[in-house]
Structures are given as structure tokens and as C-alpha cells.
Amino acid sequence: MSRLESFATAVRFTLATWILCGLAYPAIEVAINQVMFPFQANGSLVQVSGKIVGSRLIGQRFLGARWFHGRPSVVNDDPLTSGGSNLGPMSRRLKQHLIQRSMRLRKEHPGLRGVRLPSDMITSSGSGLDPDISPANAYLQARWIARARGLPSDAMDQLIARHLHRPLLGLFGEPYVNVLTLNLALMKTSPEVH
């Protein structure tokens, strides 16, 4: 076997596997999945009266006492730069962030005095785009949202219970609620007055 022939074989081999794995495979999958699951394949985009208001899977910022808030994000909920803080467990900056967030919450909501906060409430996520919060976090926020919107608090609790995701088979994963779904449901029960 000459060197040149070995080289030519390797070139043919590289191009064949490239076309198969790098071009054909993704193209086939796009074609199949655009037909089978068009909603998910295009990013689980949620529309309200014909307008895309976000992706069910991507966190977005909510402000004010009338809405459920997602987790803090170190990338300002910008999907173009996903990521976490990458601060270590004994980082001074991490400590400052946590205490600032905790103080702000406790100042805005005096009812939180003496309450240990759910651990997802003031920690930033790994993706910076976490679309979910824990049920404890949601129930806590429901107290002041109910007050701000003038809704009975058991109506809020029912709303959360209706949108609660439970662990798979009662074992795998954690319970959570999706913030966008919750807020859109909230919008239906008590429309915003603009």
C-alpha cells in the first residue's frame, strides 16, 4: 500500500463521514422533527393574541409585586449569553450578592421577617435562564401578589397547584412551577389594567 493511496483513502473516509454525520444527520432530524413536533422544534414559543411573548423554556424578567418573579440571573435573562456566576462557595462577591438580594426582598416584604428563604429564591441559576421556581418560592410570592392584585389568597394557591410539576414517578427530580405559565394564567384571572 503506497503512502499516497493511504492518504487518498483517509481523505475519502473523512469526507464520507463528514457528509453523513455533519450534514445529512442534522438535516434529516430537522426535517423529521419540524413535522413531528413543530412547537418544540421551534423553541416552545408562547403566543398571546398572535404575538410571541417568549419561550416557555426560557426565563424572562418580571418586575413589581403583581407578578411572579423568576430566579436572579447573572446574565440579565439574556439568552444570547447564557451562563452562571461561577463564583466559588466561599467567594466574597457571592456573599455580597446573596445578602443584597435577601435584604432587598425582606425590605419590600416585611412579612418575610424570620422566614428562611427557599434556596432557589436568591441564588442565581447555572443557565441564567431558569424558567422555573420551586413551589415554596411560588407560595411565598403568592402572598404579596394576591394583596397587590386584590385576589383571594386561596385562589392564588389553587393557581399554583394547578400548574405544579411533580417529580417523575414520584422520585426523579424536584417539584417546580413554570414562571411564564403561571404569570400568563394570572393575566387571565385578573387582567392588567393599563
Add this chain to the structure above:
Amino acid sequence: MMTADAFWQIVAIVLIAASLSVPFGRYLAHVFMGERTFLDPLLDPVDRLLYGIIGPAQTSRPMDWKDYAVHMLLTNVLMGVLIYVILMFQGHLPLNPLHFAGVNPELAFNTAASFITNTNWQNYGGESTLSLFSQTAAITFPMFTSAATGLVVAVAFFRSLAAADGGRNLGNFYRDFVRALTRVFLLPCLILTPVLVWQGSPETFTGQAIAHLVQGGLQHIPMGPVASLEVIKHLGTNGGGFFNANSAHPFENPTIITNVLEMLLMMLTPMSLVVAFGRMVRNPRLARVIYGVMAIMLMAALFIAVSAEQGGTPVLAGAGVAIVHGGGQPGGNMVGKEVRFGNTQSAMFDTVSTAFTTGTVNSMLDSYTPVGGMVSLVLMMLNCVFGGKGVGLINFLIYGIFAVFIAGLMVGRTPEFLGKKIEKREILLASLALLVHPLIILVPAAWSLMAPYGVSALGNTSMHGLTEVIYAFTSTAANNGSAFAGLSGNTPWYNIALGVVMLIGRYVSIIFMLALGGSLAAKPAVSETVGTLRTDTLLFGTFWLATILLVGALTFLPALVLGPIAEYFAMHAHLVS
């Protein structure tokens, strides 16, 4: 201590993976021993087409270890060049909806080295750097081929251990490769991608969606053929994310179902390969001992990591965060973790990822507790707890050769392994194969810590900063790819140093391993007598484990003491830095 839920999740996942690995291991043995499988009628025509393109003469001739290594290197170099060129010129190539410019030369080198070596270290954020063409043609592509390269090299090594012809025929590189591609990687990927899409992973050639948010403002949401990349990323123990946040990103890993599926995909081939090894060297008892020792190390790692993350940190407790899991909240250390996974599924995922040298993460290791992060670091330092495609098992066998040698000296018997005498040449090659690893971790890490251009990239200070650097070189040397991501690696020094470490960690190790296999294959088999030290017993398995821990501890303990262990004590003394 961990919650009961966490305990049962770990047990359940390991049991499911183990029960899948037995039939799949048998299937792997069939595929690489040239036996018939039920998929042959479907896949044989595809194989024949590929053989036809590559060249029928080249795909049928026998190869010895040198021939095999040469063709492995040659094809890998060509693939690396192809990836490098695509990345450099992506600005002029199609499918670039967000109009990204070409990648700079150092980063393109680092990325090409990273993906052909199955490392998938990323000094870039995918969504802000790569076109969709690059994501498929330069990232998804080598995810298949680097995985297949690792697998066929392992198979050739197994054949050299069982060779009866002195190692003249270890199979044909191209033939093995094609069979690995079609039968082990492509078919499962084709079938499983729709499962990920069903759960929410996008699969599209549209570059982004623009959302008009509920409270006003715009959000640009990048996406692309994510799901097809995700499946091979895990099945091929690759680990490189489509997005910067990797499998923490809701598009890469949207639900608990995808999290479990991605973990099982990572575990499937490395675990099965131990079963296949037992069949290929006709010593299933030995394979059971190896599997048992690896499984014990894996379980221990999972328990320690999950307990550590559930335990939280003094900084969190001091800020008024609930540390105990329960009452509808996750507790523990949720910094850098996602609510849908909590502490348990996060720590499990990252631990599995480093044991199986994948490098994918669903939570940010840099923000882990000192012990939780150290588990991942130690798994990569040992690099033999199942490991990636064959590499972990081969490392484990090399430790075994040492164990045989040490035990042989202790009881005064001639060291033998798999019916071959272990002599000077084998010990020399085994030493070299094992020593490469600490050498390419500790030397460049020390260099980085002494140089201003090394230290300026740190994202954290003091012990944690040291761990960031040690972690980076350990991860690249082990071809893992996970990171303490606070380190800003996209600098000329880190791009080149880490790139070179990945190349050495992969190819130099492979060549020593194949040479060792060739050396063993060329030896006459010695028949087993009552004087033979048996390697397929529980006693020897324990000794084997002790050898691994001892060699690992002697090599890396100083670095661990200065990094995560010091940090553990400092953290519990309520220090901050």
C-alpha cells in the same frame, strides 16, 4: 447526609444503566467480533456503500497495531484540519443567520483539538460564537468520529490481548470505524433525537426567535439543530454544549426526562464496553471484577457529591437561605443549579459526566461545594471509573498490570496478566502511559500559576482560583471537557496550552496503549498453573482498587490539599475570599 429520595435516585439510575449495559455489551461484542446481529439486514447496505466510497481493498486488509495507529492518526489529523478551516471561514459559509465572523486562529485550534480528541473543552459560548453550519459540520460531526475513534482503538487493544497470531491482525481500522458509526452511534441518535425534541429541545435551521416580552422589551432567543447535537454529545461521551450554559440550558436539557436520558446515554457505552471486553478476551470473570470495582467507585462518588451539595455552605446559611431540602424547596447549594434538577439530579449529572469523561454539565461546577467539586476532579485524575470510550477501561487495565507486578513481587510469583508474562518492556510502557497524565496536568498548571497571563484569567481567588487552573488541565488531560468555568480560557496562552494538553492526553496515551497491546500480543501465552496469581478474584479486585487509589493519591494529593481540601476547612471556618 443525603435525603432518602436522593439515595433511591442514585440506586435506581445505576441499576437501570447496569441492566442496559449487559445486553448492549453483548451487542458490542457481536459487532466487533464480526458476528451477526439483528440489525445487519438494515445496516449492511449502508456499510457496503461506505466501504465502496472509502475503497474496498483498504477496508478489508488486516492491520497490526502500528498500521492501526497510523490510520487513526491520519484520519484524525484530516478531521482536525477540516474543523479548523470551517471555524476560521464560517463567516463565508452558509447557515450563518446571526452573521458571526470567523473564529480567531488560537480559538479555532483549541476547538479543533478539543473536538477531535473527544474532550469538548469550550473556550467559547456556542450561541455567541458559532454559526449553525459550524455547530453541525464542525461540532456535531467530530462528536461522532471522536467517539468512534476511541471505541475502535479500545477494541483493537482488546483484540491484542486475545490475539493468537502475535498481533498481526488487530482488525481493520476503517471497517471497525464504519461499524461503530452505523451500529453504535448513528442509529440510536436517529431514533432518540425526536425524544429530546418532544421534551422541548429545538431542532431547526432558524437562528433565533424574537419575543416581545410580557412586561415589554425584546428578547432574542438563539436556537438551531440542538437536539441532534445533544444525543451524540452524550452517547459519544463528548460533552460540548450548543450553548454556553451546556446542559443547564433549558433548550439542551429541558426536563427531568431528558436529564435521566442524557445520564443513561453517557453511561451506556463505557459500562457496556466492560461486558464486551469480558467476551472479547474470553474472561467474563475478570470483566465482572473490573465492573464491580468501577461500580463501587462510581457509587461512592455519587453519594459523596450529592451529600456535599445537599449540605449547602455557611455563606448560604448566613444569607438566610433554607439549607434543608423539603417543604417544596430544594435546599442545599442551589448556586449555579436549575430548579427542575435540584441538588440531587445536578450533582449526579456532573459526577456521571466526569466519571464517564463526557464533560457535559447541568450545573456550574465552579460554584459547587469544595467536596462536591473535588469528586469530579478526582474522577478525572484517576480517569478509570468506567471512563469514556474504552480509555477508562484501558487505564484500569494498566493499573491492573501494576497491581499484578506489585502483588507478584510481594508474594514472589512471576507477574502474569491475561496469560502473558509482564516484563520490563510492559512495565515501561505502562509507566509511560500512566505518567503522561499527571505530567501534562501538573507542569502546565504550575506554569499558569506562576505567569501573569495565567493568573489574570482566574474567576475566583485563593484556593478556589488554584482549583480552577488544576481543574482546567485535569479536564483537558483526561479529555473530559467539563470546567470550573470562572476561568476565562479564551486567551492565547490557555487556548494553546490546553489545546496541546488535549492532543498529548489523547494521542500519546493511545499510542503507548496500542504499543503495550502490541507487545503483549507478540508474547507466547503461558498456561495457567497453581502458581499463577489469579486476577479474576474478589481479593485481587480489592488489591486493584487499593493500587488505583494509592497511585492516584501519591500523584495528586498535594494539589488537592492546596485546592479543595484547604478550601473545605477555610469555608467551614467562615472565611471568605
